[in-house]
Amino acid sequence: MFKFSDLSDKEEDFNAQDHLLSPKKFFEKRRIAKKVYVFDLRSSEDYETSHLPGAHNLPFENFEDSIYQMPFSGEIMLYGGDQKELFSAAEILYDNGFEIFYFIDSYDSLIGGVDASFIDISQKAQEHITSFIKDSAEKFQGISIIIETKTELKANYSIQFIELSATPAEKISIDFENFQVFVSNEGIPYLEGTEVDLNDKGELEAFNPNMSITEISGSVEEQIQHVLDEEV
Template sequence: MIKYDNPAEDNDFNCSDYCLSPREFFEKRRTSKRPYVFDLRSSEAHEEENIPGSLSLPIEHFETSIYQMPFAGDILPYGGEDGEVLTAAEILYDNGFDSFNYTDSYEALFSNADATYLTITSDAHKKIDDELQNSDELKAVQIIIEPTSPLKAIYRPELVISAQEGSIKLEVDGVEIFTERKTASYLEGTIIEINDEGHLEVRNPNLSISKLNGSLEEQIQLMLDEQVNPMLASHGGNVMLEGIKDSSAYVRFGGGCQGCSMIDTTVKQGVEVMLKEAIPELVGVYDVTDHSEGESPFFTG
């Protein structure tokens, strides 16, 4: 098994300046305007389980890929148990990157989840206590998280008898909270509160899906901002709304999507499907991009 050098021995590089706790790592990912998360483990490990939206870049290919790293944005690598991330951090530092942070290992991101990931308001805490005490069976709260993109999800609470299989457990102010491990990366920053109807509600600033309202243009723009562009960002791409005509949206792609040979599939099977499912009044989506001018397409024909 490969062991990687510890850059702490480098007099010019202090790894502790860039190391984040698991909670801080997820918080950075949640609040950054441009997070770029890289998985340094093997491609097989990444395929089996990963942080949604992370890009697989095994450590043995990291240094040769450094020229492709984004200078604008926050680079957030994570690795396995063998110190890969320390080597990656030193490579970033030596190549002039300063907007990056890392955490110890992928496993630590989940095994170290604790009460600091969640907040329960006093009203919500009382309601949970009352409902659990008045039930002979219900014992805990399961937070159901349904991801819609790497950085957006739908949250809902459910009082349960026991945890679903594959869940991790947290105890927050005396309340047992469960959530599935596979969606735990959406947990940090979550708030359990009471909504206007008096029911328990779970939301996460920056990650919760906003309710669609307003004009057709406003609804489309919200979908592009919260769901479509975070998805395209993993390929270095983006899409902008150019205008609305006859209840159809006209969009322009940029970055890795401009000139991409898969753009027709992206539009018809990706963007259009997502928008029309969320906004029934939308008739169609049309691409007005000049793809002949694309300089760095993600896929080339």
């Protein structure tokens, strides 16, 4: 049976750096963990405005009183709007015997921390993009990774070239050596780990391990088992 402990039971003091993640590591952990629980410690108003898909809203002022409701298995991840509150929440978890938990210093730094390291574009794909832009007499500025979300951790991915004269609305841009990559704000939680490569037809294709929705084939029993395996 799980038993809460107090600070006096700890042999070592809490070290926040052991649990603090960069934006990339936070999204990566969320993507690959088998059982993860994400908590948004901001106000309900901020949560309703924008939040990570699947995150549970638990305002910081209610955090300590709700500690007994925290899952005893799996990995806990925290983000919020105030660095001091997040450090305090992480220490509360530590003081009460939780060991596998992570946090990032703020929601803004999480969403604003997107960079080229989030995407793996193969050398062939980069050469294809650069060549296409050059052959078009520089009419294009890069590509847009279109992420059509289906569930909190599943999405469809596609790619289209963006003309130089076009200004993608509500999209962030990521600079690569010879072109830019655009993605919508809504697609950010699904971006980390995305791979861009050329398929057998020589066309650009985007795929994200663990998040892309794959086509299901086989018998009904095999298809059901595939869905169950995806949810584990």
